Amino acid sequence: MALEQALNALEALLGARLSRKSGDLDQHGHSETWFPTTPPHAVAWPETTQEVSAIAKICSAEGVPLVAWGTGTSLEGHALAQNGGVVLDTSRMNQILATDAEDRLVRVQPGVTRVRLNDELRATGLFFPVDPGADASLGGMAATRASGTTAVRYGTMRHNVAALEVVLADGRIIRTGSGAVKSSSGYDLTALFVGSEGTLGIITELTLRLHAQPETISSAVCAFDTLEQAVETVQMTIQMGIPMARIEFVDSEIVKVFNKMNHTTMPEKPHLMIEFHGSDVSVAEDSRRFGEVVAEMGGADFEWATTTEERNRLWKIRHAAYSSIIASRPGCIGLVTDVCVPISRLAEAVERGRDMIAAKGLFGPILGHVGDGNFHATLALDPSDPSELERAKEVGHELAEMALEMGGTITGEHGIGLGKRGLMAAEHGEAWAVMGQIKAALDPNGILNPGKMLPDTAPAAKA
Amino acid sequence: MALEQALNALEALLGARLSRKSGDLDQHGHSETWFPTTPPHAVAWPETTQEVSAIAKICSAEGVPLVAWGTGTSLEGHALAQNGGVVLDTSRMNQILATDAEDRLVRVQPGVTRVRLNDELRATGLFFPVDPGADASLGGMAATRASGTTAVRYGTMRHNVAALEVVLADGRIIRTGSGAVKSSSGYDLTALFVGSEGTLGIITELTLRLHAQPETISSAVCAFDTLEQAVETVQMTIQMGIPMARIEFVDSEIVKVFNKMNHTTMPEKPHLMIEFHGSDVSVAEDSRRFGEVVAEMGGADFEWATTTEERNRLWKIRHAAYSSIIASRPGCIGLVTDVCVPISRLAEAVERGRDMIAAKGLFGPILGHVGDGNFHATLALDPSDPSELERAKEVGHELAEMALEMGGTITGEHGIGLGKRGLMAAEHGEAWAVMGQIKAALDPNGILNPGKMLPDTAPAAKA
Incomplete structure (x- = not known):
């Protein structure tokens, strides 16, 4: 049988890094959300691009499904092997290969997670801004074209992946993109693979764009009587060109469950949370102008903060939103x-x-x-x-x-x-x-x- | 003969908007640069997407080459029909179809040029920032993934095309992208067609991202003894996160020919030209900080200006660079x-x-x-x-x-x-x-x- 042949060949290639144990299969058949568990036939943990290429060749020759897996935090069942086959877990491809501070690029293997990357970057004065909430793998984030709270300023994975190494279905290894900040050289294969959800190739290396850690961060929170007022505030802020690093909305229901879980007394109204990144002068100016918009739009309970502690307090409701809702x-x-x-x-x-x-x-x-x-x-x-x-x-x-x-x-x-x-x-x-x-x-x-x-x-x- | 059949069918479709006159063929066989003239067999001027689709079906059925043509300003012979066939000139597809000021989008046909678009947008407070120098067609700019002086702030065509309508080789009409500012919905076909140089489809409509006209623009020019100093100044400016809208370098040779043609006495050294966009407060701050970098890097003859007239004077050497070189x-x-x-x-x-x-x-x-x-x-x-x-x-x-x-x-x-x-x-x-x-x-x-x-x-x- 083709499947058995493939699994035997994979075992010969990977040894103990190929598993058919039910615990491993179940763990890789489970998603974060409502999809039924669909365990694969095997889980592979390659460590090198060459191994990924060899795995693809084996699966291709035997017609066995091959499904890439990062940290399993996707929300639409992307990494479930519902047709069986092999799940390729990238967690052992977790090296930060090279940081180029001058050109603000970092080359990583796909299993590096975004929190770890930013921990490692801390001393460089640079950071990787895309923040989908979960501590996802960077390969998975590229594959789903992830974004999150900072996209309004720093863009999504579409904007922050400079180059890729990809293993194709037939095992060929290609490189897309370059270290230049722009190019008109042929089809934009980087953009084609970003968001292709593991259906066109397996990402084995990413070159990511880094950004300067902001000198100063200021945050503000304010309440509105209506959703319309909150959204109009956002629209006017955009129109005035006030450069927001994050701008998040939570509805009054979220404030209710948050108050209940945390014994707080925030007004149970729609809220906006905003963050500005820049120099001392620019964030003060941004906050001041934003405050004027809020006042004009009838926002209330305007609070702003620049220390990390105070900012975290203001943003706590946003960070705790999902868990507050589920816990309620x-x-x-x-x-x-x-x-x-x-x-x-x-x-x-x-x-x-x-x-x-x-x-x-x-x-x-x-x-x-x-x-x-x-x-x-x-x-x-x-x-x-x-x-x-x-x-x-x-x-x-x-x-x-x-x-x-x-x-x-x-x-x-x-x-x-x-x-x-x-x-x-x-x-x-x-x-x-x-x-x-x-x-x-x-x-x-x-x-x-x-x-x-x-x-x-x-x-x-x-x- | 297949070619004759195709041309007859195209003539039946387009009437006088299909030309086989040698003047038209020569004009569409000529590029702006050194490539030999290669006239096509015919030039077609469609006015609608449906006509482009019909043209593609005819050319496909008869195996006749089909080459899209915007304003003919490309520099690598992109639109030359060196295998013969039909050049499809988009100049009659020149309507601005809809401007959506609230969402900062404009929908245009491919033959609209960037200068005309910005003329029409003037009263809206918005503009389209990509500026390759030539008054190219927007379809052509998308097809070559054009950029230019403002890419450092506003990005290239890759970042500023939100959606496309494309006619494929077989005449199918597809739409890519959406009016949302981001999406994780399937392969990024917009990015695939941007930069595909007419080899994958003919762009028949573009939805472009617009930006707020800056409240204030300030420009500065300065001279350096060496190229290294000029480039290090740019690097430090980027590292400090000073948001440049344009930053251009001209070498001392350009200053020499410019001085000669214009009877000016600029120091015959490498120069940087920079432009800041923003509020009065922010551009003053940006200019001040940039001035500090220039001083630290040993730049001299630092001049800055905010009025249109003065800015144009400072930038004249850059705008006249190509013509000064050629005229010299x-x-x-x-x-x-x-x-x-x-x-x-x-x-x-x-x-x-x-x-x-x-x-x-x-x-x-x-x-x-x-x-x-x-x-x-x-x-x-x-x-x-x-x-x-x-x-x-x-x-x-x-x-x-x-x-x-x-x-x-x-x-x-x-x-x-x-x-x-x-x-x-x-x-x-x-x-x-x-x-x-x-x-x-x-x-x-x-x-x-x-x-x-x-x-x-x-x-x-x-x-």
Whole structure:
């Protein structure tokens, strides 16, 4: 049998770094969210690009699915081997290979996590800004085109990956991009692999762009009577060109659960949290101008802080939002929605989202990276009531359709994976078939992360 | 004959908007630089996406090359139909379809030029920042991933194209991207088509990102004794996080020819020109801090200005650089090199470039977008001496090889076209074959801009 042959060959290659133990399989068949556990047939822990290439050749020859795995923190089932096969765990490819402070680049293996990278960078005065919340692997972040709270200033993985080394389905090793800050040299393969969710190749090395640690950071928090006021404040701040490093929204439900869990007395209203990065002079100026916008928009309880301690206090509600929501309903599981709309439609989108959640009788506070038009509802679901999960999926679907109707996208940062594959045709139309053609050209046997993102049968080009 | 059949069908479709007149063919067989004239068999002027689709279907069915043409300002022969066939001139697709000031997006047809777009946007308080110098078409700028003087702050076409409508080789019409500022929804086809130089599809509509017109602009100019001092000044300015909107370098040769043409007495030394965009307070602060860096680095003749008139006076040498160089050698033709290196290697790269030019006995002053590590030598060549062109090409080749050796790229912004195709294997290795596979998947008959950028025979995937 082809699978057995492949696993034997992989065992010969990797020794104890290939596992068929049920504990390892279960751990790599489990996702952070509601998807059923789907253990692979084996888990491989390569340590070098050459080993990844050899694994791809074996899987390709035997037609065995090969699914890359970072830290398993994705939210749409990206790394589940639901067709079986081999999960390739990158956690042993965890070296920081070279830091180039002058050109602000760092070369890493894909299993390095973002928190560790920033720990190691601390003394250089540089940092890697993309912050999706979870301490994800950088390979996984690139594969899902991750972003998070700082994208409004520093961009997403799309903007912060300078170059890649990738192993293709047939084992070829290619390099994309360069150390130059721009290039017009051929197809932008770096951008093609970023966000391809392990369906076009396995990322074995990343060159990432670093940024100067800000001299000064100031944070502010303020409350609004209505969502509209909060969103209009964001829009006006953008229009005035006040450079925000983060701007986050939490709804009044989140404040309620946070107050309850923490015995605090924050006004139970929509809040904005903002952060400015720059020189002493510039952040003082930014904070002052932002304060004027807030006052004009009727915001209240404006507090700002520059010390780390005070900033952490102000931001605590945002950092604790997910855990406060989950803890407020003991034993619940979370389903986090993720759409992104043009900013002009954001207030309406959040309002309608709130109504959709209420109409389904669910509990799902909303927070968002409002500078990007990206927001999430965290639906806290009773696992003993399967109809709650069904209704939550319906809400996710309705939100995605609304985002498309508004000219937005079905996912701002969590990606497609299994969870949103059914919406790809609605967003992309014939362009989805083009994605399938590219997939078929580079992975003709369809071994890389099969069943995800792409159309079932990649149509041949209509010549 | 297939070609005749195609041209007859195109004539039936387009009437007088298909031309076979030699004047039209010659005009569309000519490039701005040294490439020999290669007239196509016909020129088509479609007005709608549907017409572009119909043209593609006809050319596809008959196997006739189809080459998109914007304003003909590209510098690497991108739009020359050197295999014959049909040039598709987008100049009649020149409508600004919709401006969305709230979301800072504008939807345009590909034949709109950047100067016209900014004229039309003036009253909105917004502008489109990418400025390659020439008044190129926006479709052409996207196709070559153009950038220019403002990329250091606003990014290149890669960052400023939000969405595209594209006609594929087989006539299918697809849409890529969305109105959201970020997305994790599938392959980044927008990024794939940006920079594909008409080899994967014809861009028929672009949604572009706009930026707020800066409240205040300040400019500064200063002279340095050495190139190293100028480049170190740029590096330190970047390290200090002083946000430059433009930072340009001109060498002492340019100052010499400029002084001669304009009867001015600027010090004949390397110069930096810089521009800051922001509020009154922020640009004053930026200029002050930059002045400190210049003083520390030994710069002299520091002048700064905020009025439009004074700024134009300071920048005149940069804007007149190309014409001053060409005019300094009457009757000459220009060959402009274009490489981009990591900024840490920039001073060395420019020095070595200067030596290469001198070693070949050529005249070619150097200027550059130094904030990006991108620089150009403008080689002024005697057209009656074919060996000058040969030596100039050799310099271009040597510069490209040096850029690769330094971890950079063979082209920062001019693209590949015909001129740099021979260097693709050196930059991309096996990844060049991957580009060929993608091309073959989407354009199996190879009708779109054949003979450019890609390997001769796109190899099939090794499955």
